[in-house]
Amino acid sequence: MLSAAKMFEYSQTQIDHNRLISLINSLSDGFLAVGQDGKIELSNGVALDLLDTNSLTGKNLAQAMPLLTVDGQQVSPMELIGKNHNFISRDLKIKYQNGNFINLYVNISAVRSGFGSYSQNGYVLLFRDITKEKLAEDERDEFISVASHELRNPVAIAEGSLSNAILLSSRDKTSSAVVQVLKSAHEQIVFLSGLINDLAMVSRADRAKLAETAESFDPMEIISSLHSDYQSQAAKKGLELVAQPATLPKIYGSKLYTREILQNFITNAIKYTEKGKVVISAAAVDQGILLSVADSGIGIDQQEQQKLFAKFFRSQDSRVRSINGTGLGLYVSRKLAKLMGGSISMTSELNKGSVFTLSLPLSIKPAKPVA
Numbered sequence: 001m002l003s004a005a006k007m008f009e010y011s012q013t014q015i016d017h018n019r020l021i022s023l024i025n026s027l028s029d030g031f032l033a034v035g036q037d038g039k040i041e042l043s044n045g046v047a048l049d050l051l052d053t054n055s056l057t058g059k060n061l062a063q064a065m066p067l068l069t070v071d072g073q074q075v076s077p078m079e080l081i082g083k084n085h086n087f088i089s090r091d092l093k094i095k096y097q098n099g100n101f102i103n104l105y106v107n108i109s110a111v112r113s114g115f116g117s118y119s120q121n122g123y124v125l126l127f128r129d130i131t132k133e134k135l136a137e138d139e140r141d142e143f144i145s146v147a148s149h150e151l152r153n154p155v156a157i158a159e160g161s162l163s164n165a166i167l168l169s170s171r172d173k174t175s176s177a178v179v180q181v182l183k184s185a186h187e188q189i190v191f192l193s194g195l196i197n198d199l200a201m202v203s204r205a206d207r208a209k210l211a212e213t214a215e216s217f218d219p220m221e222i223i224s225s226l227h228s229d230y231q232s233q234a235a236k237k238g239l240e241l242v243a244q245p246a247t248l249p250k251i252y253g254s255k256l257y258t259r260e261i262l263q264n265f266i267t268n269a270i271k272y273t274e275k276g277k278v279v280i281s282a283a284a285v286d287q288g289i290l291l292s293v294a295d296s297g298i299g300i301d302q303q304e305q306q307k308l309f310a311k312f313f314r315s316q317d318s319r320v321r322s323i324n325g326t327g328l329g330l331y332v333s334r335k336l337a338k339l340m341g342g343s344i345s346m347t348s349e350l351n352k353g354s355v356f357t358l359s360l361p362l363s364i365k366p367a368k369p370v371a
Contacts, residue, residue: 025045030050030051031043038060038062040056051065051094062076062078067094068093069092077125087107103131104129104130107125144200148196148200162185162189166186198329217258218248223243239270241280246284253341254336257336264329273296274298276296277296290358290359299351299352305348308346310327342359344359
C-alpha cells in the first residue's frame with residue numbers, strides 16, 4: 001500500500017499532467033511533442049484535425065506529417081531543423097488523400113526535458129492553416145503587380161515632361177518661382193517612381209518569386225560601375241565617393257541582386273551624409289566575399305538599429321524625416337541577400353556614420369523558405 005506522502009506526490013503529478021494536457025488542448029495551433037527518434041509523444045486536437053487522423057501518439061513524424069515545399073518536393077520535418085535549434089516557415093504545404101492542399105505556418109523548436117545523465121532531447125512543433133492568409137497575399141501581390149505595371153508608363157511620361165519643362169524654363173528665362181515649382185514636382189515624381197519600383201520588388205521578394213539570374217561575375221566590376229554612376233551625385237553634395245581596390249574571386253550568383261543591394265547602400269549613404277566621404281570596399285573571406293559601404297553620416301540610434309530592416313520603418317530622427325524615403329530599401333535588400341544565401345550586417349554610431357556589409361558565398365544557392 002502506498003504511503004500518504006507517496007499518494008500525495010502521485011496525485012500532484014497527475015494534477016500537473018492534466019493541467020498540461022488542458023493547456024495544450026486549449027491552443028489554437030496544432031501542437032506536437034516529438035522525441036529525438038522522430039516519434040510523436042504528445043499532440044492536441046487541432047493537430048489531429050490538420051493532419052486528418054484520429055491518433056498520432058507513437059507514429060513517426062515524417063509519415064504522419066508529409067510536408068511539401070513550394071516547388072512540390074516532399075520534405076521531412078526532422079530534416080528542416082537540421083543543425084539549428086529551431087525552424088520557422090510560412091512556405092510549406094500538406095497534401096491530403098483527396099488531392100486538396102493547405103498552406104501551413106510551421107515552427108519547430110528543439111527542447112531539453114531534463115539535465116545531466118537523464119536529459120533527453122526532443123522537439124516541439126506548432127503549426128496552423130494559413131491557406132486564407134496565403135490567398136489574400138496572392139491577391140495583394142497580383143494587385144501590386146498590375147498597379148505598378150499600369151503606373152510605370154504615365155509616371156515615366158510625367159517625369160520626362162517635367163524634365164523637359166525644367167530645361168526649357170532655363171532657356172526662356174522663366175521666373176525662379178516657376179522653376180522651383182517644376183523642380184519640386186520633378187523630385188516628387190522621381191520619388192513616386194522609386195516607390196512603385198520598391199513595392200513591386202518587395203512583393204516579389206516576400207513571395208520568393210525573384211527570377212533566377214545566376215551567372216559568374218566579378219564583384220569589382222559592379223563596384224567600379226556603381227562608383228562611376230554615383231560619383232556626380234556625391235559631388236553635388238560635396239562628398240567624396242571612394243572605391244577601394246581589392247582582389248576578389250569571381251562568384252557564381254545573381255549579379256542583378258548584388259548590384260541592387262549595393263546600390264541601396266550607396267544611395268542611402270549619400271542621402272544621409274552631409275559632409276565627409278562614402279567608401280565602397282571589398283574583401284575575400286573563407287568561402288565567400290564581403291562587400292561594404294561606409295559613410296561619415298548621421299548614423300543610427302542604438303534603439304532603432306534593431307528595427308532598421310523592418311518593412312516601412314523610418315527613423316524618428318528629424319534629419320531622416322526631412323528626406324524622402326519609403327522605408328523599403330533595406331527590407332528588400334535583406335530579402336534579396338537571403339534568397340542568394342547571403343546576409344547583411346551593419347554597425348553604426350550616432351553622428352559618426354554607418355557601415356553596411358553584404359556577405360555572399362562564392363556559389364550562391366537560394367536559401368530555404370523563411371518567414
